[in-house]
Amino acid sequence: MSIFSDPIKTVDRLFDELSDSINEGVNRLFDKEIKIGVTGFSRGGKTAFITSLVNTILSFGNEGTSDRLPRFQEYETSGIYYGGIAPNHDLSVPAFPYHEYYDGLVKPEPLWPVATDNISEIRLEIRFKENRLLMPGEHRSLYLDIWDYPGEWLIDLVLLDLSYEDFSSMMLSQVRKLSSIIPQSKELLALGDILDPCKSPDPRLLKESVEQYVQWLLDCKRAGMSLIVPSRQVLPGNLLGAPIIEFMPWLWEKPSSYSKDSLYGVMKKRYDSYKKEIVENFYETMFSKLDRQVILIDCFSALNGGREAFVNVNDTFETLLKNFSYGENNLLQRIFSPKIDKVIFAATKADQVTYDEEKHLLSLLRSMVTSASHEIRGQSTNCQYMVLSSIAATKCLEVNYQGRNTQVLSTGREGDNYFYPGSVPSQWSEQSMADFQNHFIMRQLPPPLMNPSDPIPNINMDVMLSYLLKDKL
Ligand SMILES: Nc1nc2c(ncn2[C@@H]2O[C@H](COP(=O)(O)OP(=O)(O)OP(=O)(O)O)[C@@H](O)[C@H]2O)c(=O)[nH]1
Numbered sequence: 305m306s307i308f309s310d311p312i313k314t315v316d317r318l319f320d321e322l323s324d325s326i327n328e329g330v331n332r333l334f335d336k337e338i339k340i341g342v343t344g345f346s347r348g349g350k351t352a353f354i355t356s357l358v359n360t361i362l363s364f365g366n367e368g369t370s371d372r373l374p375r376f377q378e379y380e381t382s383g384i385y386y387g388g389i390a391p392n393h394d395l396s397v398p399a400f401p402y403h404e405y406y407d408g409l410v411k412p413e414p415l416w417p418v419a420t421d422n423i424s425e426i427r428l429e430i431r432f433k434e435n436r437l438l439m440p441g442e443h444r445s446l447y448l449d450i451w452d453y454p455g456e457w458l459i460d461l462v463l464l465d466l467s468y469e470d471f472s473s474m475m476l477s478q479v480r481k482l483s484s485i486i487p488q489s490k491e492l493l494a495l496g497d498i499l500d501p502c503k504s505p506d507p508r509l510l511k512e513s514v515e516q517y518v519q520w521l522l523d524c525k526r527a528g529m530s531l532i533v534p535s536r537q538v539l540p541g542n543l544l545g546a547p548i549i550e551f552m553p554w555l556w557e558k559p560s561s562y563s564k565d566s567l568y569g570v571m572k573k574r575y576d577s578y579k580k581e582i583v584e585n586f587y588e589t590m591f592s593k594l595d596r597q598v599i600l601i602d603c604f605s606a607l608n609g610g611r612e613a614f615v616n617v618n619d620t621f622e623t624l625l626k627n628f629s630y631g632e633n634n635l636l637q638r639i640f641s642p643k644i645d646k647v648i649f650a651a652t653k654a655d656q657v658t659y660d661e662e663k664h665l666l667s668l669l670r671s672m673v674t675s676a677s678h679e680i681r682g683q684s685t686n687c688q689y690m691v692l693s694s695i696a697a698t699k700c701l702e703v704n705y706q707g708r709n710t711q712v713l714s715t716g717r718e719g720d721n722y723f724y725p726g727s728v729p730s731q732w733s734e735q736s737m738a739d740f741q742n743h744f745i746m747r748q749l750p751p752p753l754m755n756p757s758d759p760i761p762n763i764n765m766d767v768m769l770s771y772l773l774k775d776k777l
């Protein structure tokens with residue numbers, strides 16, 4: 305049915321959409337609502353972060369909360385007295401299952417949140433007393449819409465500017481560059497001997513070839529690479545088995561002519577559909593609406609990659625950071641063209657190092673981000689850097705070791721000895737990666753032991769809250 309066949313319905317819908325946009329504009333104008341994107345690569349700590357952030361906000365108004373958030377001074381000065389979960393705005397987006405994750409953490413044998421491969425949203429309400437001159441003493445609410453989405457989706461935004469031919473040549477140069485460390489690369493290139501671009505596709509051969517490409521992407525991901533496109537082939541979520549993700553770059557000579565039903569034509573068409581329906585849709589419905597963005601970076605896992613991973617991480621950062629438009633969110637822009645006015649880079653899992661190493665971790669994070677992006681170097685006022693542990697699995701203690709006071713870590717579990725994992729480099733370089741790999745002892749830490757209703761132990765969540773909220777309270 306054409307959208308014009310039912311004019312009344314169409315006018316109603318248009319009116320609803322218009323009033324939704326006006327409401328959204330008004331909320332933005334009066335700072336009643338902020339949309340916060342939380343992203344980072346798989347296993348980077350997004351779900352743990354949101355769980356811990358929600359847990360802290362739910363404790364607003366409770367006794368002792370202010371003492372636990374010493375560097376979130378606005379908690380006291382703005383008279384916050386309540387934090388709670390509000391119903392989600394967008395009913396089509398899966399809700400972030402906070403209670404499920406929290407219940408897992410307070411089990412006698414606690415569990416880390418399970419891996420997620422899709423977007424989810426949670427809306428929080430913070431109530432506080434208005435301090436501004438215009439309405440002193442007025443009770444106000446600030447809503448936070450928090451979106452958890454895979455960082456891999458962000459990398460897909462690079463495809464928006466690429467034709468199928470551009471995408472194919474970008475990936476061909478990757479396959480060649482990585483052939484010494486990804487064994488699958490040679491087999492992938494050899495597929496050219498059996499694929500005929502001008503013939504209509506054999507569905508089985510098409511499927512098997514794409515599977516081989518996906519396998520190559522997965523191997524790259526395991527080797528620490530981050531330019532993994534199209535991302536939904538490795539994180540399909542609800543697209544599993546859908547033809548829209550069944551394509552691959554054409555890594556061989558492009559045919560001089562081809563029909564739209566040929567193998568080449570089909571691959572190209574699916575790529576174009578992917579770009580339009582998946583990538584553009586993500587950009588328009590979600591990414592472009594964010595006010596603030598938290599990017600979580602697991603520096604420990606980045607340091608564990610090889611030389612190629614180093615180059616690849618740099619390339620990817622450059623790509624990733626280009627997608628943010630920075631600048632002050634002035635009045636008009638806020639209504640008609642909202643944009644991200646603050647990006648917070650946080651080095652996660654800081655409980656894996658002793659307290660005196662945190663400054664090195666911070667400097668490493670800065671060096672990773674700024675060495676990768678010219679954009680960020682020029683616009684540093686809108687970026688904040690910090691170290692963080694969302695769910696701290698260790699405590700840092702000082703012990704006397706060979707006559708000297710030394711910082712060590714402890715899980716606090718019975719029978720576990722305290723330990724010193726090593727030091728982190730303060731600069732991002734190939735040499736520092738090698739040093740780290742030779743000297744640092746990485747441990748798989750179990751989650752901390754907690755009692756039901758205990759607050760989640762963390763490092764620097766108060767600093768994060770202050771960065772995110774101070775100008776809105
Ligand atoms: N020690 C420590 N480990 C953490 C912390 N946060 C996350 N982790 C570890 O990192 C793993 C991944 O954390 P998640 O929060 O699930 O990461 P994610 O980014 O949501 O991962 P995906 O859902 O796979 O994209 C956890 O299972 C923990 O092992 C932290 O603060 N400290």
Ligand SMILES: [Mg+2]
Nearest residue numbers: 350351419420
């Ligand atoms: Mg997750």
